[in-house]
Amino acid sequence: xxxxxxxxxxxxxxxxxxxxxxxxxxxxxxxxxxxxxxxxxxxxxxxxxxxxxxxxxxxxxxxxxxxxxxxxxxxxxxxxxxxxxxxxxxxxxxxxxxxxxxxxxxxxxxxxxxxxxxxxxxxxxxxxxxxxxxxxxxxxxxxxxxxxxxxxxx
Numbered sequence: 001x002x003x004x005x006x007x008x009x010x011x012x013x014x015x016x017x018x019x020x021x022x023x024x025x026x027x028x029x030x031x032x033x034x035x036x037x038x039x040x041x042x043x044x045x046x047x048x049x050x051x052x053x054x055x056x057x058x059x060x061x062x063x064x065x066x067x068x069x070x071x072x073x074x075x076x077x078x079x080x081x082x083x084x085x086x087x088x089x090x091x092x093x094x095x096x097x098x099x100x101x102x103x104x105x106x107x108x109x110x111x112x113x114x115x116x117x118x119x120x121x122x123x124x125x126x127x128x129x130x131x132x133x134x135x136x137x138x139x140x141x142x143x144x145x146x147x148x149x150x151x152x153x154x
Contacts (some may be wrong), residue, residue: 001062001096003103006049008042011035013061014051021064021086025121041066047083052096063087063096065104067116077114080104085118085127088101097130105134119144 006014015035025030041047048069052062066084071077082104087096108116119138120127 001094002053002055003097003099004051004053006064008039008050008129010049010051010061011039011042014038014049014064015058017061017086017088018084019062020088021084024086048080049060049117050100050107052087052100061088062094063090063100065097065100067104067107070117074113078108078111080108080111080113080116082116082118089125097127098134101130101134 004010015031015038018038019029019031019034022034038049042049046068047066048063048065053062054060054062063086064084065082065086068081068083070079070081072079082101085097085100104116116136118131120131
C-alpha cells in the first residue's frame with residue numbers, strides 16, 4: 001500500500017469515507033457538510049490528511065488520517081493532534097491504520113514536534129491497542145476536559 005498526502009483532487013474519494021467515519025462515532029452523515037468541511041481544511045491548509053491507497057490503484061481508498069497542528073507552550077514546540085483515523089471495512093486487518101500512524105509519526109518528527117496526541121472513545125479497544133502498539137501511551141500527567149459549545153453543524 002501507498003500513503004499519500006491528500007489534496008483537493010482526492011476530495012471525491014475521501015468525502016464518502018469521512019462520512020462513514022462520522023457515522024462510526026454516531027454522528028449523522030451530512031455528506032454535503034462533511035465534504036465542505038474537508039474542502040475547507042485542505043484549501044486553507046488547516047490540516048494534514050494522509051490517504052492509504054492500494055499499490056495498484058488510485059481509485060480505491062483503504063483509509064485516512066487527519067492531523068491538526070497545535071503547539072505546546074510548556075515545551076515551546078509543535079504538537080500534532082491526530083483527530084481522525086478510519087479504515088474502510090473491507091480493508092481492515094491489513095495494517096492500514098499502522099501504516100497511516102507510522103507515516104504521521106514520521107511527519108511529526110520531520111516537523112520537530114514534541115508529541116502527537118490522540119483521543120478515542122473509551123470503548124474503542126481496537127483503536128487503543130493499535131495506538132499502544134506503535135508507542136502511544138495513556139497520559140497520566142494531565143486529565144482532559146471538554147467544554148461543549150455548540151452541536152450545530154455550520
